[in-house]
Amino acid sequence: MTEGFGRRKFILYGTAALGTSVLLKACGGQPDTATSPSPEGSPAASGETIKVGILHSLSGTMAISEKSVVDAEQLAIEEINKAGGVLGKQIEAVVEDGASDWPTFAEKAKKLIDQDKVATVFGCWTSASRKAVLPVFESKGHMLWYPVQYEGQECSKNIFYTGAAPNQQIEPSVDWLLEQYKGQPFYLVGSDYVFPRTANTIIKAQLEAKGGKVVGEDYIPLGGTEVTPLISKIKTAMPNGGIIYNSLNGDSNVAFFKQLQGAGLGPDKYPSMSVSIAEEEVKAIGPEYLKGHFAAWNYFMTVDNPANKKFVEAFKAKYGEDRVTNDPMEAAYIMVYLWKQAVEKAGTADDLEKVRAAAIGQTIDAPEGPGVTMESNHHISKYVRIGKVREDGLFEIVYATDKPVKPVPWNQFVAETKGYTCDWTNTTEANPGKFKMTGT
Amino acid sequence: MFTGILDGIFNGISIGSVLLLAALGLAIVFGLMGVINMAHGELMMLGAYTTVVVQNGFELLPNKPVFSFYTVNIHLFDFYMFVALIMAFLVTAGVGLVLERGVIRYLYGRPLETLLATWGVSLILQQLVRSVNWVLVIGLVLFCFLFFGAMTLLSRRADWDRLRGWAIAILLPLSAGIAIVTGSLLGQTYKLAVTQPWFGARNQDLTAPAWLRGGIPLGNYQLPSARLFIIALTILCVLGIYQFLQRSSWGLRIRAVTQNRSMSACLGIPTQKVDALTFAIGSGLAGVAGCAVSLLGSVGPNTGQNYIVDTFMVVVVGGVGKLVGSIVAAMAIGITTYLVGSGTIALWLAPIKPLADFFTFFATSSMAKVMVFALIVAFLQVRPAGLFPQKGRTVDA
Numbered sequence: 001m002t003e004g005f006g007r008r009k010f011i012l013y014g015t016a017a018l019g020t021s022v023l024l025k026a027c028g029g030q031p032d033t034a035t036s037p038s039p040e041g042s043p044a045a046s047g048e049t050i051k052v053g054i055l056h057s058l059s060g061t062m063a064i065s066e067k068s069v070v071d072a073e074q075l076a077i078e079e080i081n082k083a084g085g086v087l088g089k090q091i092e093a094v095v096e097d098g099a100s101d102w103p104t105f106a107e108k109a110k111k112l113i114d115q116d117k118v119a120t121v122f123g124c125w126t127s128a129s130r131k132a133v134l135p136v137f138e139s140k141g142h143m144l145w146y147p148v149q150y151e152g153q154e155c156s157k158n159i160f161y162t163g164a165a166p167n168q169q170i171e172p173s174v175d176w177l178l179e180q181y182k183g184q185p186f187y188l189v190g191s192d193y194v195f196p197r198t199a200n201t202i203i204k205a206q207l208e209a210k211g212g213k214v215v216g217e218d219y220i221p222l223g224g225t226e227v228t229p230l231i232s233k234i235k236t237a238m239p240n241g242g243i244i245y246n247s248l249n250g251d252s253n254v255a256f257f258k259q260l261q262g263a264g265l266g267p268d269k270y271p272s273m274s275v276s277i278a279e280e281e282v283k284a285i286g287p288e289y290l291k292g293h294f295a296a297w298n299y300f301m302t303v304d305n306p307a308n309k310k311f312v313e314a315f316k317a318k319y320g321e322d323r324v325t326n327d328p329m330e331a332a333y334i335m336v337y338l339w340k341q342a343v344e345k346a347g348t349a350d351d352l353e354k355v356r357a358a359a360i361g362q363t364i365d366a367p368e369g370p371g372v373t374m375e376s377n378h379h380i381s382k383y384v385r386i387g388k389v390r391e392d393g394l395f396e397i398v399y400a401t402d403k404p405v406k407p408v409p410w411n412q413f414v415a416e417t418k419g420y421t422c423d424w425t426n427t428t429e430a431n432p433g434k435f436k437m438t439g440t
Numbered sequence: 441m442f443t444g445i446l447d448g449i450f451n452g453i454s455i456g457s458v459l460l461l462a463a464l465g466l467a468i469v470f471g472l473m474g475v476i477n478m479a480h481g482e483l484m485m486l487g488a489y490t491t492v493v494v495q496n497g498f499e500l501l502p503n504k505p506v507f508s509f510y511t512v513n514i515h516l517f518d519f520y521m522f523v524a525l526i527m528a529f530l531v532t533a534g535v536g537l538v539l540e541r542g543v544i545r546y547l548y549g550r551p552l553e554t555l556l557a558t559w560g561v562s563l564i565l566q567q568l569v570r571s572v573n574w575v576l577v578i579g580l581v582l583f584c585f586l587f588f589g590a591m592t593l594l595s596r597r598a599d600w601d602r603l604r605g606w607a608i609a610i611l612l613p614l615s616a617g618i619a620i621v622t623g624s625l626l627g628q629t630y631k632l633a634v635t636q637p638w639f640g641a642r643n644q645d646l647t648a649p650a651w652l653r654g655g656i657p658l659g660n661y662q663l664p665s666a667r668l669f670i671i672a673l674t675i676l677c678v679l680g681i682y683q684f685l686q687r688s689s690w691g692l693r694i695r696a697v698t699q700n701r702s703m704s705a706c707l708g709i710p711t712q713k714v715d716a717l718t719f720a721i722g723s724g725l726a727g728v729a730g731c732a733v734s735l736l737g738s739v740g741p742n743t744g745q746n747y748i749v750d751t752f753m754v755v756v757v758g759g760v761g762k763l764v765g766s767i768v769a770a771m772a773i774g775i776t777t778y779l780v781g782s783g784t785i786a787l788w789l790a791p792i793k794p795l796a797d798f799f800t801f802f803a804t805s806s807m808a809k810v811m812v813f814a815l816i817v818a819f820l821q822v823r824p825a826g827l828f829p830q831k832g833r834t835v836d837a
Contacts, residue, residue, distance in 0.1 A: 058641075059567070059570070059641075061742055063570070063641040063741075064641050064642045064643055064740060065642075067640075067641050067642070068642075192806040217804075218804045218805055219804050219805060219806050220805040220806060221805065221806045221809060223742065223745070223746050224746065224805060224806070224809075225733070225736065225737035225738070225746050226455055226458070226777065226805070227805070228451050228454060228455055228778060228782075229451070229777065229778050229780075229781030229782035229783075229805060229808065230781070230782075230805055232447065232451060232778075232782045233782050233783060233803075236782075236783075239660075250738075251643070251737060251738040251740065251742065251743070251746060253738075254643065254737055254738035255736055255737040255738065258648075258666070258735070258736055258737070259664065259666075259736055261653055261654070262653065262654070262655050262662075262664030262665065262666050262667065262736075263655060263662055263664050264654070264655050264657065264662030264664075280642065281643075283642075283645055284642055284643035284644065284645055284738070284740070285643075285645070285738075286645045286646065286647040288647045288653065289647070289653075320632070320636070
């Protein structure tokens with residue numbers, strides 16, 4: 001304490017710090033990161049490559065889920081590059097880490113658009129991160145592709161949504177439950193944030209319209225693992241069994257299913273339908289705890305068609321035999337292809353107005369099934385499936401639509417948005433993102 | 441009504457015992473030593489990861505019953521939890537020891553710096569389990585070996601004091617360079633085999649043995665066996681710690697140092713050793729807690745963060761420096777959380793309409809937490825030092 005930080009010491013430690021940092025700089029830049037410094041001010045497609053941004057959380061809470069989506073996007077980019085690229089140019093991915101922090105997402109989105117001059121951005125997982133970057137993309141007139149199932153009630157000109165809208169996941173699964181378990185009460189369980197609360201509002205409105213009965217609703221703080229009070233309440237509310245509709249997220253899911261089994265609430269009397277448990281999550285929770293429970297998605301790894309076979313094989317070859325594919329990964333994979341098709345049709349990657357117009361109507365033979373199409377409301381048509389967890393942690397598909405279901409982003413069961421629709425080909429309307437349907 | 445009360449008490453105690461088990465290590469580290477250890481949750485996480493490793497190790501064993509009696513087949517796998525508990529204690533105690541010797545001992549009596557430093561450590565530990573792979577481990581070991589080895593060798597020289605600065609300036613980049621080059625060479629030679637993370641960012645699958653997954657039926661109610669196991673483990677840990685502090689000679693020394701550090705030092709108690717030991721035991725208990733809560737919750741890099749606030753809450757409400765305070769506080773918080781969150785109170789108060797409505801509003805898991813926190817804030821206004829404040833003039837550490 002008494003001796004000051006002398007000049008000699010300063011030089012010594014300075015040298016040490018400098019030497020170390022130079023070394024780190026020289027040896028850093030791991031071989032697997034695709035990020036590379038870019039010359040200032042060059043438009044995305046002017047050089048040898050077309051630059052695209054990938055913006056997901058690679059650290060923090062959401063890294064668990066988002067890392068695998070990045071893997072799927074990079075697989076698609078690699079495949080496209082091997083097949084000759086887009087418009088004769090190779091795609092170069094600039095990967096940014098949103099760090100599970102919403103302001104960081106907005107900041108990185110700005111960086112990708114202004115500094116890296118990317119042609120488009122693939123990214124986000126949580127609705128909160130999407131809502132955080134939305135103003136950035138709208139104010140800069142740029143383009144985001146979003147791969148995750150979400151609560152709907154949004155329709156932006158600057159976002160293409162390749163995950164399910166509520167009418168492609170939640171609503172059909174509730175219909176299916178009503179039919180399979182006639183007269184059984186529903187208990188709604190969710191994490192305490194925007195998606196479960198909106199989803200449950202929709203479910204309640206839907207059940208009221210169709211004669212179902214909700215006996216309880218509960219929210220657990222995001223990441224909370226103490227579910228004892230919740231489980232007792234489920235038991236009290238439905239002593240003779242009933243349906244648990246589960247929109248919990250992340251760690252709470254693990255705690256919920258582990259303790260549900262401990263309390264003796266098995267899937268025979270208390271079947272649960274989950275909307276955020278896919279193959280990856282089953283693997284992390286342990287199939288022992290989930291066997292017999294249901295999940296609603298558009299894609300399962302067990303879907304049987306040639307496109308899926310090719311996708312799963314390519315994924316395992318690149319990332320390892322023990323990896324699994326899931327719904328958001330499939331949506332992420334096809335959205336890269338949809339963007340490529342749109343760019344090729346438009347003949348340019350830089351004129352975003354042209355690419356946007358070209359994207360509408362693009363159809364792809366997706367792993368989830370053939371004929372998946374980008375609609376004029378910037379959402380895609382998707383197959384709806386319900387799966388039951390098998391012993392090996394994959395899903396046995398118990399219900400599937402035979403053709404894609406058209407997306408309805410503005411929910412028709414909720415009073416505030418009843419009658420609203422969205423059409424980005426119709427430029428005569430004052431606000432084409434949200435207007436009253438004609439004729440209803 | 442009667443079964444309702446029993447139900448409430450059992451569930452309250454089971455929530456409380458999870459809280460207590462998680463807070464026990466902190467009650468020692470924070471309560472007795474006054475160290476605000478923000479990395480406590482991450483030590484729990486390391487305990488949980490140790491459990492996963494032990495589980496995976498046991499899965500490799502031949503799947504043959506070691507003991508058969510009619511339909512009852514006992515597998516070696518069924519007992520991995522006990523091995524995991526011991527391993528978790530040893531591993532986290534080791535990490536705690538390194539942490540105390542390497543970081544915390546320089547910061548005694550500076551709570552703000554300790555808080556920041558341990559928070560940094562918690563971030564490092566989280567990222568470590570995400571990205572740990574063979575390259576990283578080999579690089580780290582090599583670096584430590586070269587750097588600290590050379591430092592130890594040089595420190596034997598007579599003119600060490602003069603050399604010290606220059607030695608660090610040369611050795612640090614040199615050994616870091618060698619470690620990094622070796623690491624990247626290894627990575628390029630063996631590719632995925634050494635660069636693939638051991639755990640990665642996703643949650644780990646931890647499936648408890650069958651006897652810990654089900655429950656004991658009791659009428660139309662089922663007592664979850666994982667909960668019973670945790671209650672038993674908590675009682676065992678509390679008794680063990682109590683015995684250790686009250687009956688053993690090291691326990692006596694720990695209590696002496698807690699009460700008056702300088703006087704203890706004067707009387708020949710090795711306070712540095714006592715500090716290290718206390719911190720190691722506190723960390724080890726965190727590991728045991730991590731192993732236990734993995735039966736109920738997830739095992740992932742963020743596991744620790746789910747518990748850190750609750751554990752501090754227990755210790756602060758209980759009163760810093762008193763184990764019995766933590767016990768009472770954990771049980772009180774557990775029972776209140778359950779009664780409010782499950783809507784039991786609202787049910788009891790059903791005849792009085794406005795009160796029942798009030799409690800129904802708080803009868804969801806997240807609102808119950810709001811209410812418990814509000815009660816704690818109000819309580820601390822009345823008794824700032826907690827339930828069982830330490831009396832006397834020696835409290836200021």
